[in-house]
Amino acid sequence: MKYNTEPELTEAQLTHVSQIFKALGDPTRIRILHFLLDQEYSVNEIAEKLELHQSTVSHQLSTMKKIRLVKSRREGTTIYYSHDDKHVIDLLTEAINHACHN
Template structure:
């Protein structure tokens, strides 16, 4: 799909820039990459990536606000997974590009 640059409204421009902002942070990239294969709780993400729980929660909130991740509740635990196939494919291709270079 080709997009005419004159068709981009302010809301679309903002969302695109926020998505790239989300993908410009190494911690958020690590979290999204981890979520590519399965869902994780905040504690599991923190433990797997050796991050503080508060850091993970903060980054997940940012990603959730952009609809890049979603969660489901199981008892008192929240399990996060990715919510946007397009962004995940872009991330995967970018990682493959960086490895290939």
């Protein structure tokens, strides 16, 4: 595995990494991101499938969109969400795989 050999991270990089891990530290956000692994869904579809309130899903998607973990696409009156960062999805997948092998 190749590691970054730069001696220090900038404040902006440190902040962004911290935000990513903070986002991944919430079980609801993990469930939503996991659900968005292979396909885009509307807020209603996510809420129904994960048995969450629509307001909860909207709030979590808004939080994740601010740090670019998800992106949205409008089709008529419906907004569809999908993951927006393959690197974070790889981290999430590795963490899930690790948890499943314990």
